[in-house]
Amino acid sequence: MSKPFHIRKRYLFLMALAIILSGGLIFLPEASNTKELSADQLLLELDDNTRFMTVDDVADLIINQDPALLLVDLRSPEEYEQFSMEGAVNIPFEDILNEENDQYLKRVELQKVFYANNDEISEQAWVLLRRVEYQNIFVMKGGLTEWVEMIMKPVKPLEQYSQTDQELYNRRMAARRYFAGGSVEIQPDVFVKKQKPAPVAAKKKVKVIPKKVVEEVEEEEGC
Amino acid sequence: MPDRPLSNIRRLTIAVAAFTAFIVIGLLTIGKPKFKYKVSSEDMLSQIMKADYLVSPEAAKELMAGDNTQVKFVDLRNKYDFNIGHLEGALNIPNHTLLEKDNLNLFEDTSITYVLYGQEHLDANGPWMVLRQLGYSNFKVLQGGYAAQMADSLRITGDAAIYDYTSILKEAEKEIYDLQKVTEAPPPPKPVKKKVVKVVPKKVVEEVEEEEGC
Numbered sequence: 486m487s488k489p490f491h492i493r494k495r496y497l498f499l500m501a502l503a504i505i506l507s508g509g510l511i512f513l514p515e516a517s518n519t520k521e522l523s524a525d526q527l528l529l530e531l532d533d534n535t536r537f538m539t540v541d542d543v544a545d546l547i548i549n550q551d552p553a554l555l556l557v558d559l560r561s562p563e564e565y566e567q568f569s570m571e572g573a574v575n576i577p578f579e580d581i582l583n584e585e586n587d588q589y590l591k592r593v594e595l596q597k598v599f600y601a602n603n604d605e606i607s608e609q610a611w612v613l614l615r616r617v618e619y620q621n622i623f624v625m626k627g628g629l630t631e632w633v634e635m636i637m638k639p640v641k642p643l644e645q646y647s648q649t650d651q652e653l654y655n656r657r658m659a660a661r662r663y664f665a666g667g668s669v670e671i672q673p674d675v676f677v678k679k680q681k682p683a684p685v686a687a688k689k690k691v692k693v694i695p696k697k698v699v700e701e702v703e704e705e706e707g708c
Numbered sequence: 709m710p711d712r713p714l715s716n717i718r719r720l721t722i723a724v725a726a727f728t729a730f731i732v733i734g735l736l737t738i739g740k741p742k743f744k745y746k747v748s749s750e751d752m753l754s755q756i757m758k759a760d761y762l763v764s765p766e767a768a769k770e771l772m773a774g775d776n777t778q779v780k781f782v783d784l785r786n787k788y789d790f791n792i793g794h795l796e797g798a799l800n801i802p803n804h805t806l807l808e809k810d811n812l813n814l815f816e817d818t819s820i821t822y823v824l825y826g827q828e829h830l831d832a833n834g835p836w837m838v839l840r841q842l843g844y845s846n847f848k849v850l851q852g853g854y855a856a857q858m859a860d861s862l863r864i865t866g867d868a869a870i871y872d873y874t875s876i877l878k879e880a881e882k883e884i885y886d887l888q889k890v891t892e893a894p895p896p897p898k899p900v901k902k903k904v905v906k907v908v909p910k911k912v913v914e915e916v917e918e919e920e921g922c
Binding site: 509524532581602604605613629637 | 716720721741750803834835838841842866876884
């Protein structure tokens with residue numbers, strides 16, 4: 486009879502130990518359930534400029550209909566309704582941490598590009614979300630202000646400027662045409678030089694010219 | 709009969725031992741993070757919304773003019789840029805060295821307000837957010853950064869819209885519509901135009917020359 490009692494004692498002891506240890510589990514998840522980027526790592530990432538996309542980059546992605554692009558408009562719903570960029574979703578800045586937005590922001594395969602009027606709140610949204618390790622998020626440098634100045638109202642470079650500047654201007658003008666509802670197939674060279682109506686005009690002339698030539702020939706013969 | 713409870717206990721012993729090992733290993737491998745965030749993301753967001761962390765360029769000039777020992781400017785740019793030019797009395801703490809021990813010790817003194825600035829506005833914004841989330845509340849951001857201090861005319865608007873996007877878009881739409889009307893007035897089939905365009909000009913030239921010869 487002594488043995489069962491001894492056994493029972495050990496049994497109880499082990500039970501108690503298991504319960505106490507399970508208490509330790511409470512502390513385990515608390516320390517690790519929120520996956521966060523450490524502060525020094527975050528600071529390091531801030532030193533790196535790869536999070537920025539220029540308005541030209543964004544314009545290229547839109548025109549090429551990049552399926553991985555998701556523009557995120559951080560302005561108020563009213564502003565978003567008045568004007569938004571093609572295909573953008575509206576997540577007002579104050580709602581950026583709401584879980585309901587994870588359907589967009591947690592999609593790793595999409596390049597989420599934040600934009601607002603300026604780039605300050607986009608950057609702040611980026612920092613907030615990077616801390617909790619959202620992936621593949623970007624900031625549109627300069628925001629819509631830069632968008633207007635670079636894409637919608639590009640300044641023609643002076644003639645002495647480099648070839649690349651001229652090409653950039655041509656690309657921007659082509660992008661502008663695209664965003665203002667011009668034809669989808671963009672042929673920058675066709676559009677940029679205003680004489681390019683010429684090929685079409687030439688066609689008109691083509692039909693006309695033979696007649697003219699005939700007339701002229703007749704006149705000259707009369708001479 | 710005596711064998712069964714014994715084997716039960718053995719099984720329990722093994723289970724508890726494994727459990728203990730699991731928890732001990734778990735606790736050991738957690739590893740304390742070097743820096744612990746003291747402000748939650750949500751609190752940080754509401755801090756940002758308050759927008760009381762900004763120091764306008766004008767306010768900064770006043771601060772520099774007065775002998776204010778309670779406010780110190782912190783230049784986040786590298787040494788090279790700092791040596792070329794910096795705000796009066798500014799400390800140079802390059803961005804990536806912010807979290808070094810010496811600097812953090814310096815920041816413990818909450819009687820001093822540190823105003824962060826980089827070359828541009830955004831350069832100080834991120835570091836400010838990192839420090840703020842680590843619990844350092846005595847930091848502010850110089851609006852517009854060093855560039856705005858140097859150039860008085862630099863516009864600082866926060867996130868207010870400068871342009872009326874819809875009217876700009878409409879303008880561009882109209883312009884391009886007009887342009888297209890000119891170019892597309894008679895829409896001729898595309899394949900035809902190329903052939904004709906190439907051939908005809910030559911003919912015209914030849915004919916004209918011949919006529920001149922006459």
